Amino acid sequence: MPKILFSHSYYYKLDPKQWKNKTPFPPLGTLYAAALLRKNGYDINLFDTNLRDNPYEISSILENQKPKYLVIFDDGFNYLTKMCLTNMREACFEMIKLGKKNNCIIIVNSSDATDHYEKYLNIGADYIIQGEGEHSLLELIHSLEKNELTDQIEGIVFKKGETFQKNKARTVLQNLDELPLPAWDLVAMDAYKAIWKNSGQQFTLNIATTRGCPYKCNWCAKPIYGNRYNAHSVEYIVNEIEYLKKTFGVTRFWMCDDIFGLKPNWSQQFNVLLKEKKLKIKYFIQSRVDLLLKEDTIDALAESGLEEVWVGAESGSQKILDAMDKGITVEEIHKASHILKAKKVKIAFFLQFGFLEETQEDIQKTIAMVKELCPDNIGISVSYPLPGTKFHEKVKDDLKLKANWTDSDDFEIMFQGTYNSNYYRKLQRYVHKEFRKSQGVKAIGQYDFKRIRILPILKLAYYYPSAFIDKLILKRLANE
Numbered sequence: 001m002p003k004i005l006f007s008h009s010y011y012y013k014l015d016p017k018q019w020k021n022k023t024p025f026p027p028l029g030t031l032y033a034a035a036l037l038r039k040n041g042y043d044i045n046l047f048d049t050n051l052r053d054n055p056y057e058i059s060s061i062l063e064n065q066k067p068k069y070l071v072i073f074d075d076g077f078n079y080l081t082k083m084c085l086t087n088m089r090e091a092c093f094e095m096i097k098l099g100k101k102n103n104c105i106i107i108v109n110s111s112d113a114t115d116h117y118e119k120y121l122n123i124g125a126d127y128i129i130q131g132e133g134e135h136s137l138l139e140l141i142h143s144l145e146k147n148e149l150t151d152q153i154e155g156i157v158f159k160k161g162e163t164f165q166k167n168k169a170r171t172v173l174q175n176l177d178e179l180p181l182p183a184w185d186l187v188a189m190d191a192y193k194a195i196w197k198n199s200g201q202q203f204t205l206n207i208a209t210t211r212g213c214p215y216k217c218n219w220c221a222k223p224i225y226g227n228r229y230n231a232h233s234v235e236y237i238v239n240e241i242e243y244l245k246k247t248f249g250v251t252r253f254w255m256c257d258d259i260f261g262l263k264p265n266w267s268q269q270f271n272v273l274l275k276e277k278k279l280k281i282k283y284f285i286q287s288r289v290d291l292l293l294k295e296d297t298i299d300a301l302a303e304s305g306l307e308e309v310w311v312g313a314e315s316g317s318q319k320i321l322d323a324m325d326k327g328i329t330v331e332e333i334h335k336a337s338h339i340l341k342a343k344k345v346k347i348a349f350f351l352q353f354g355f356l357e358e359t360q361e362d363i364q365k366t367i368a369m370v371k372e373l374c375p376d377n378i379g380i381s382v383s384y385p386l387p388g389t390k391f392h393e394k395v396k397d398d399l400k401l402k403a404n405w406t407d408s409d410d411f412e413i414m415f416q417g418t419y420n421s422n423y424y425r426k427l428q429r430y431v432h433k434e435f436r437k438s439q440g441v442k443a444i445g446q447y448d449f450k451r452i453r454i455l456p457i458l459k460l461a462y463y464y465p466s467a468f469i470d471k472l473i474l475k476r477l478a479n480e
Helices: 015-020 028-039 055-065 086-101 111-115 117-123 134-145 191-196 234-248 266-276 297-304 317-323 328-342 360-372 390-398 419-442 454-458 460-479
Strands: 002-006 042-046 069-073 105-109 127-129 158-159 163-166 205-207 253-256 280-286 306-314 345-352 377-382
Touching: 002 028, 015 280, 028 042, 069 086, 069 134, 086 105, 086 111, 105 111, 105 134, 111 117, 111 127, 117 127, 117 158, 117 163, 117 191, 127 134, 134 191, 134 419, 205 234, 234 266, 234 280, 266 297, 280 328, 280 377, 297 306, 297 328, 297 390, 306 377, 328 345, 328 360, 345 360, 345 419, 360 419, 377 419, 419 460, 454 460
Parallel strands: 002 042, 002 069, 069 105, 105 127, 205 253, 253 280, 280 306, 306 345, 345 377
Antiparallel strands: 127 158, 158 163
């Protein structure tokens, strides 16, 4: 069988904000594809870009291993790949060039390549796989090895003469358990653990229990797994957890699903099977506040080891939530927050500023919500137009100068919003300071001095004057 070198195009070191966190996750989507090809008899290896300095490091690997195929298969479970950062696109282009220099057949599967396949094919890629890629990749390589035509292979795009041939889309995989466990053995786990040690957090691995998202938030792109929602069985996931604990000593996990626990009773069954196997773990998830309020979901999650939930709160203004087609209410955000806190589960908010027609009143409602609910963490972004979304269609005429961020800390608003990028950059810092102020005030209110957190209180001496200054600056920027 021919040699296949798997890689992907996300480099933590080319995204300073993410690298600073020192919490890298292995490329899960890449590992799934590699495992399937290995199961079918192919000789595979992995060039993991996550901890590499630059794309040129692949040169020596290509020269020494001499693979027939270079498969750049991005991790579709990593939300950062959906953002199509230009640093990563350029890195991928360099890898394609180096692969061609070493006579490889280049196959690419990524959100960016799905949206902009012409750019990748013109730079030298031989095939682009659009959407969910494992079975398209397997069928493509089978056909190439048999010297068969690729015209009928679903889910691929390639050049045919001077034109682009885009084949029929492939239906997403419904029975996810058909896939072998990800090829975790290819990961330099000790290197990841060493980086995590510098973060001060317990080492954590990423697991996906589902694929896709059935909700229709009009700003959220789903170029890989789509609007369908399919889940692994509880048995598959618990077996994977058991393997990772036994092999690598891992007991903490990031469930990187777009929406965790949507399938009815999945969370409850997960809790039962973990108990049966006496597997004690800790984990954190992404979910929706309306889902968390169903039946005994929060109870089951808390019992099974849930530490923290990240929810797409987005805004404290119902007007903005409705404009986003978010499908939740501000009341549900409040209710879910109170229940999670009562169950000793941390809650964290994703917040988004700059959506179309957002006013100062909407912004203040979001800040007030953060101060009142005092979540355990927040992540702030500005509205970012992703190809294939209704939001992108509304603002695409404004994206002539810049359509993608360079890295995840770029934070430039690329369409005609209510305010300019300088305003939103300052707003991000201001809201973080107001958030820290709320944490400090909350810590003062904890009269149990055995549990009181001193650091948030001490930081109030900085955050109060600093936030006040930022507030004055924001007023000036809003009037410019």
